[in-house]
Amino acid sequence: MTGPTPLDTEIRRQIARTGPMSVARYMSLCLGHPEHGYYTTRDPLGRAGDFTTAPEISQMFGELIGLWAVSVWQQMGSPDGLRLVELGPGRGTLMADAMRAAKVVPAFREAVTVHLVEISEVLRQRQQDTLNHLDVPVLWHERLQDVPHGPTIILANEFFDALPVHQAVRQDDGWHERMVEIGGDNKLVFGVGREVIPHFEATLPKQVRQAPSGAIYEWRTDTAVLEVGRRVAHGGAALIVDYGHVESATGDTFQAVRSHAFANPLIAPGQADITAHVDFQALATTAESIGAKALGPIEQAEFLRRIGIEHRAAVLKSQATREAAAEVDAAHERLTAGGPKGMGQLFKALTLAHPALGTLPGFES
Numbered sequence: 001m002t003g004p005t006p007l008d009t010e011i012r013r014q015i016a017r018t019g020p021m022s023v024a025r026y027m028s029l030c031l032g033h034p035e036h037g038y039y040t041t042r043d044p045l046g047r048a049g050d051f052t053t054a055p056e057i058s059q060m061f062g063e064l065i066g067l068w069a070v071s072v073w074q075q076m077g078s079p080d081g082l083r084l085v086e087l088g089p090g091r092g093t094l095m096a097d098a099m100r101a102a103k104v105v106p107a108f109r110e111a112v113t114v115h116l117v118e119i120s121e122v123l124r125q126r127q128q129d130t131l132n133h134l135d136v137p138v139l140w141h142e143r144l145q146d147v148p149h150g151p152t153i154i155l156a157n158e159f160f161d162a163l164p165v166h167q168a169v170r171q172d173d174g175w176h177e178r179m180v181e182i183g184g185d186n187k188l189v190f191g192v193g194r195e196v197i198p199h200f201e202a203t204l205p206k207q208v209r210q211a212p213s214g215a216i217y218e219w220r221t222d223t224a225v226l227e228v229g230r231r232v233a234h235g236g237a238a239l240i241v242d243y244g245h246v247e248s249a250t251g252d253t254f255q256a257v258r259s260h261a262f263a264n265p266l267i268a269p270g271q272a273d274i275t276a277h278v279d280f281q282a283l284a285t286t287a288e289s290i291g292a293k294a295l296g297p298i299e300q301a302e303f304l305r306r307i308g309i310e311h312r313a314a315v316l317k318s319q320a321t322r323e324a325a326a327e328v329d330a331a332h333e334r335l336t337a338g339g340p341k342g343m344g345q346l347f348k349a350l351t352l353a354h355p356a357l358g359t360l361p362g363f364e365s
């Protein structure tokens with residue numbers, strides 16, 4: 001039996017001092033605490049880590065998205081000074097694959113500066129190692145707000161699921177915020193805020209308002225998607241890929257993953273990845289409210305098929321040994337299969353774009 005994690009002690013101290021904390025505050029400490037946060041202290045990706053992501057599964061993912069970005073840039077009129085931004089770039093794998101694929105259009109590489117938005121010092125180091133031989137400028141930022149304005153293409157794979165989520169619980173007298181508190185047995189437990197959240201009902205999408213007692217509704221602060229919307233409404237497009245639901249709905253998706261298995265999110269804070277599903281309707285509605293156009297969301301399988309994964313897999317296999325070809329098949333399957341094993345249906349792709357851009361690759365109706 002190991003003792004409490006340093007963050008466990010810190011969270012208890014905060015609760016003892018100021019009372020129960022929101023689920024969002026808890027999640028934000030678990031992931032981003034400057035000393036003990038999950039992302040601040042480690043590289044969580046890959047087989048030896050806690051989870052894996054599409055770009056880590058296959059080079060095809062980043063390559064196809066790189067070609068997507070090239071063709072969006074061309075639709076924008078091939079502007080100079082393009083900011084190619086990635087939010088939460090992990091190990092830098094997607095960007096490395098994207099820029100390699102983009103070599104087919106040298107003018108794109110001449111026009112582009114890469115901007116990486118990353119909070120983790122450990123992962124910034126990884127990204128530097130992965131991208132140090134790129135022959136285009138690469139800059140790092142704490143926040144999207146710090147990226148210089150101009151023509152912009154933004155990529156975000158598994159970024160929004162890592163942003164803190166609030167939960168509200170429906171009770172007979174209205175919605176209350178779900179909290180983390182210290183239970184009778186001295187364990188961290190979920191609780192419910194005493195007061196009703198004022199005027200909350202009016203902010204809810206129609207289908208959620210009639211939820212029965214006990215239902216849980218999740219929402220995120222708008223800051224990140226508002227900034228994405230603002231940037232693209234000025235000139236550009238964003239591609240958001242993540243797991244989540246097409247329509248806002250009730251349900252508790254707050255989850256922890258450790259060593260590729262689900263774990264209790266209230267045990268060992270700071271040692272497990274904590275996420276919640278992305279509400280794509282909320283992202284689209286918020287971005288549209290400030291003048292961006294939303295395309296999708298569509299399932300990841302459909303998006304990858306439309307931007308050419310079958311062709312790319314065939315090309316890779318034609319140059320591969322039998323073993324390597326089997327790996328291409330396995331990766332293709334994992335990225336596009338439905339059901340709980342595959343990422344094809346659970347993951348969705350959404351584009352937010354300048355309204356004048358028209359339809360974009362992968363989102364043709």
Ligand code: SAH
Nearest residue numbers: 039053088089090117118119120157158162
């Ligand atoms: N996109 C990568 C990594 C996904 S993991 C991939 O697909 O492999 C989530 C990434 O978001 C990590 O790089 C993490 O450090 C970063 N991240 C999490 N919260 C962040 C925040 N608030 N601001 C910037 N980056 C953040």
